[in-house]
Amino acid sequence: MKSKLSALKFVRNNKRQVWVMIIALALTFMTMYIINFLFLTTKESFKALFLEQPKRVAYISLTPATMGVDKEAYASDDEYTLAIEKARQKIIADIRAHEGISNVIFTQTLSAGYGGIVGKVSYDFPLLSKEQIPQYMSHMGATLKEGRMPENDGEILADEKVLKNGKMKIGGHFNEPVYGQTFKVVGVLESDYMTCVGTPMGYTNSGWYMVVLCDEANSDMTKVLKDIGINSTEYDTIYDVKDWGGMYKELVTEDLDVALLAILIVVIIFLAISILVAYVSFMRSRVNEYCLYSSIGFGRKDVYGMIMREIFIIFGISIILGAVLTVVIMIYVGKFVLEPLGLMYKYFYPEHLLRIIAAFAVIIGLLQIPISVTVNNVKTIDRMEE
Amino acid sequence: MFEIKNVSMIYDMDLDEKMYALNGFNLTLPDTGLVGVIGPSGSGKSTLMYCMSTLKVPTEGTITYNGQDITSISARQRETLRRNEFGFVFQKHYLVPYMTAMDNVAVAGISTDKDIKDKAAKYLMALGLKEREFHKRPSKLSGGQCQRVAIARAMINNPKVIFADEPTASLDHENAFNVMKILKKYSKDRLVIVVTHDRSILTDADITVEMWDGKLSNQALMG
Numbered sequence: 001m002k003s004k005l006s007a008l009k010f011v012r013n014n015k016r017q018v019w020v021m022i023i024a025l026a027l028t029f030m031t032m033y034i035i036n037f038l039f040l041t042t043k044e045s046f047k048a049l050f051l052e053q054p055k056r057v058a059y060i061s062l063t064p065a066t067m068g069v070d071k072e073a074y075a076s077d078d079e080y081t082l083a084i085e086k087a088r089q090k091i092i093a094d095i096r097a098h099e100g101i102s103n104v105i106f107t108q109t110l111s112a113g114y115g116g117i118v119g120k121v122s123y124d125f126p127l128l129s130k131e132q133i134p135q136y137m138s139h140m141g142a143t144l145k146e147g148r149m150p151e152n153d154g155e156i157l158a159d160e161k162v163l164k165n166g167k168m169k170i171g172g173h174f175n176e177p178v179y180g181q182t183f184k185v186v187g188v189l190e191s192d193y194m195t196c197v198g199t200p201m202g203y204t205n206s207g208w209y210m211v212v213l214c215d216e217a218n219s220d221m222t223k224v225l226k227d228i229g230i231n232s233t234e235y236d237t238i239y240d241v242k243d244w245g246g247m248y249k250e251l252v253t254e255d256l257d258v259a260l261l262a263i264l265i266v267v268i269i270f271l272a273i274s275i276l277v278a279y280v281s282f283m284r285s286r287v288n289e290y291c292l293y294s295s296i297g298f299g300r301k302d303v304y305g306m307i308m309r310e311i312f313i314i315f316g317i318s319i320i321l322g323a324v325l326t327v328v329i330m331i332y333v334g335k336f337v338l339e340p341l342g343l344m345y346k347y348f349y350p351e352h353l354l355r356i357i358a359a360f361a362v363i364i365g366l367l368q369i370p371i372s373v374t375v376n377n378v379k380t381i382d383r384m385e386e
Numbered sequence: 387m388f389e390i391k392n393v394s395m396i397y398d399m400d401l402d403e404k405m406y407a408l409n410g411f412n413l414t415l416p417d418t419g420l421v422g423v424i425g426p427s428g429s430g431k432s433t434l435m436y437c438m439s440t441l442k443v444p445t446e447g448t449i450t451y452n453g454q455d456i457t458s459i460s461a462r463q464r465e466t467l468r469r470n471e472f473g474f475v476f477q478k479h480y481l482v483p484y485m486t487a488m489d490n491v492a493v494a495g496i497s498t499d500k501d502i503k504d505k506a507a508k509y510l511m512a513l514g515l516k517e518r519e520f521h522k523r524p525s526k527l528s529g530g531q532c533q534r535v536a537i538a539r540a541m542i543n544n545p546k547v548i549f550a551d552e553p554t555a556s557l558d559h560e561n562a563f564n565v566m567k568i569l570k571k572y573s574k575d576r577l578v579i580v581v582t583h584d585r586s587i588l589t590d591a592d593i594t595v596e597m598w599d600g601k602l603s604n605q606a607l608m609g
Contacts (some may be wrong), residue, residue, distance in 0.1 A: 297469025
């Protein structure tokens with residue numbers, strides 16, 4: 001015996017209304033996921049810089065006080081400078097001798113920029129002698145993909161993603177001129193750590209650092225320094241795995257998550273209002289139908305069940321259509337927008353997918369208000385004719 | 387089939403002067419036949435039909451249907467009764483605007499989908515609709531065709547009783563006559579109760595119940 005009111009009849013016979021609703025929901029699904037996809041492209045792209053590169057290389061600049069050099073103890077600036085240099089050389093030698101450290105080079109660095117869809121980050125890379133560059137490349141697992149090795153001063157090898165991101169090419173300038181001088185790109189590197197390296201050329205837009213080539217287990221420079229008897233302070237500059245990791249968590253992960261959540265909430269509020277208004281209108285136009293069902297022997301539960309099945313069909317199709325549209329758009333955006341910008345991305349974010357489905361569930365939950373009001377007000381036809 | 391005893395229906399119970407739609411009404415009806423309930427507006431004829439069909443519960447009295455007092459059963463039991471045993475033709479056709487004629491008939495069906503479609507087609511055909519009209523929506527059908535679809539919907543479960551409230555009110559004379567012919571035919575082995583204020587459509591009625599002020603009028607039953 002047939003015991004249910006068919007939800008398919010409404011869906012099949014009101015294609016225009018239903019498809020408007022399905023397309024609106026599918027586009028909302030797609031928008032929510034694509035916003036997430038684009039925002040998290042930044043997260044993915046910055047991961048190599050913030051989390052991976054510091055596992056291989058760290059930058060240390062210690063104050064004279066940390067190095068144990070007291071200016072008052074020296075009669076002239078030259079003596080003081082010499083004492084600092086001596087202390088630094090000792091520290092470099094000690095760090096070199098530390099387990100997991102393959103080399104320490106005190107050198108100039110150059111600052112490079114790398115921008116995501118939201119936000120931009122600056123990071124330093126070493127300027128080395130042309131003889132030191134192969135060792136650095138080998139340590140960073142970088143290979144020359146195109147171009148040549150630096151032969152003269154002011155020549156740069158850069159990761160292909162960094163070059164794409166900065167719209168730079170071999171033969172072109174690397175970043176903006178520094179004090180009128182520009183570095184020239186001579187080669188493209190392929191690496192997992194956004195590796196850049198070059199030869200010095202007088203002034204740079206960054207400073208001098210002890211560049212520590214380390215392994216992952218010994219990438220915490222505060223600990224390494226402590227191991228060699230140096231207690232670093234807040235006045236020292238240490239760019240290592242802890243520092244970059246902290247920045248990634250604070251600036252990239254947390255800020256992005258907050259922004260994404262805020263966007264999601266705003267979208268849900270607008271979507272919920274739109275859907276509620278549309279559904280109230282849908283149901284108002286169907287009051288006579290519900291009253292007929294009630295009169296010919298279907299209960300309020302049957303009417304409620306039919307409405308809910310209609311909603312599940314509409315939301316179900318919307319999610320499937322939204323997912324298909326999302327995949328198509330992501331593939332297109334990834335290939336033609338993100339890759340040319342040198343950005344890294346991934347398609348599948350299960351936690352965000354669950355968030356969107358939860359948002360749809362909340363909207364279905366909110367729909368219970370007008371549905372319950374309508375169903376509870378369903379009259380039999382005798383009462384309508386009075 | 388129906389035994390109505392001392393049934394009263396009072397509206398505005400809270401007022402000092404109560405409004406009796408039915409006032410101590412008594413009536414017994416057989417299992418088959420065409421019963422016409424006639425009377426002027428406000429005489430209580432529609433209220434009587436709604437009480438008999440369980441759409442309303444009377445304030446007082448009992449209505450026994452096949453030995454069961456249907457005034458004291460639960461809302462769910464009343465729904466089941468309406469769905470399985472009764473058919474309804476309302477003053478307006480109340481067809482679902484987005485459904486085809488066929489779907490409008492099938493929507494009330496209680497058997498399997500395939501069976502319902504066959505039955506719906508059979509009834510629509512019997513009621514004079516052409517096959518090409520089965521898939522038309524109510525907006526594409528004439529008033530008479532819509533009312534015939536509504537009658538087919540009332541008949542789809544082969545109910546023991548059909549309640550028809552002013553079924554010809556919105557029809558021209560010819561269509562009204564045709565509808566009554568269909569109901570008369572159905573009443574050969576079922577009970578059809580037609581509420582109307584138009585005496586002319588009840589010429590073929592087996593029983594005519596005339597009402598006045600919620601009671602049987604002096605002429606009461608005419609067989």
